[in-house]
Amino acid sequence: MSEPYERLVQSLKALPGLGYRSAEKIALHLLVEKPERAKELIERISIAKETLGACRICGNLTDQEICEICASEERESERLCVVESVTDLFAMEKAGVFHGKYHILMGKLSPVKGVGPDQLNISNLSERITEGKIEEVILALSNDMEGEATCHYLKNEVFLSENLKVTRIGFGLPSGGGVTYADQNTLENALQSRKILDT
Amino acid sequence: MSEPYERLVQSLKALPGLGYRSAEKIALHLLVEKPERAKELIERISIAKETLGACRICGNLTDQEICEICASEERESERLCVVESVTDLFAMEKAGVFHGKYHILMGKLSPVKGVGPDQLNISNLSERITEGKIEEVILALSNDMEGEATCHYLKNEVFLSENLKVTRIGFGLPSGGGVTYADQNTLENALQSRKILDT
Structure with missing residues (x-):
């Protein structure tokens, strides 16, 4: 396909959680299937970028x-x-x-x-x-x-x-988790962080 | 969170394959973690939108x-x-x-x-x-x-x-697929579309 298409797919693929397939799906969605959404998305990224950012101290x-x-x-x-x-x-x-x-x-x-x-x-x-x-x-x-x-x-x-x-922070069984369903590492962590029970 | 953030997350969530969690991850990526990518993404969507679109006849x-x-x-x-x-x-x-x-x-x-x-x-x-x-x-x-x-x-x-x-188009076992791993519907389809073997 053409270069603008490939470049868009590469940019989308660089986002967290997106592979080539999902990036391609989103690119085609914005270009062919729902082109009206592309403008809205651009606007919303721009507005959010203008008003929001990382906290200078902690990054929130x-x-x-x-x-x-x-x-x-x-x-x-x-x-x-x-x-x-x-x-x-x-x-x-x-x-x-x-x-x-x-x-x-x-x-x-x-x-x-x-x-x-x-x-x-x-x-x-x-x-x-x-x-x-x-x-x-x-x-x-x-x-x-x-x-x-x-x-x-x-x-x-x-x-x-x-x-x-x-x-x-501590490791072990998650809340609601049973020993049967825990993997080896979780059980090892859980054993290591065992505590003496109060009577 | 603030409205521009929620609106961005909603726009991202409307894209194919993205749920709330993944939309949130991408929004924070663009606003906090890698803010320089937001500009690039906007540019690439814009350029692709300008040069590409759906074929008037088939939609390709x-x-x-x-x-x-x-x-x-x-x-x-x-x-x-x-x-x-x-x-x-x-x-x-x-x-x-x-x-x-x-x-x-x-x-x-x-x-x-x-x-x-x-x-x-x-x-x-x-x-x-x-x-x-x-x-x-x-x-x-x-x-x-x-x-x-x-x-x-x-x-x-x-x-x-x-x-x-x-x-x-026909239905049945996919290429390389075995009967053991096929689900009920696939096997039903495969049986229905059986063919007489040439001798």
Whole structure:
């Protein structure tokens, strides 16, 4: 097919979660099947781009320079929860179980996908730590190899202050999950993080 | 979240194959994680929209008024293959097994999803049929309830000429597929379309 078509498909394919097939489907949808939607989509991306962006401090989505959470005086400034993405922050907020502040890495280290420290929102994180108000950093990263590597990197290269407590969220059976349906790694994690029962 | 964000997510969600979660992921990708990609994406949609569109005759993607296949004098004008989408046409062309012309319906009838005949590229199809050059219409629609309903509708409401041969592509085991892994409907279809073996 023609170059403008291929270039559009490549741009769509670069979006998270889209492969070549789904990118092609969307391109044809916008060009042939529902061409009226292309204009609307362009408009909405433009308007959202103009009004919204990343919080200068934590990377959260905001229509201000600094997001509501960072600006809030009611949130605990001593506790910082490091997450991979804004959707992870949304999930934490929806659960309503954390009352400190956040930092969004915008990904995790992945040598395979070519994601190194420079591609992540880390330099900003160092600055926040060295300011000295933060007592505990809670790493709420994925329970996988990349999440593991990212935690190690942050612990050994970024969180150098001796007074800083660095923790990682717990692993084990998810709520409602039974042993029968858990995979080997989950069971291993669950055994390792076992606790003494109160009597 | 703010209105521009929700409106963008809704527009993305309206694209084929995207649910709320994936639309949200893409919106945050464009606004927070890789904001430089939003501009590129807008440009590429705009350029593709300017240079490409649907063929006036069949609905195929083209940078002309009439696509290469419709304009070709080497393709058999007597045989018309009706497909659901441009990607279906691409698949047929890649297989290289059909040498006639195409007509793209841009969907299939689906009362559940609110897709009626008016939402499909059908009026154009009637015109092509009444021009009288076409001897056979091959319905290459999905092997599902909606594909079935669309075939019936076309046969009974659109293809009214008595001289017109209307066929539907065959169903059965896919190439490389074994009986063990085929579902009930596929086996039923395969049995119904059994053929006498030449000796």
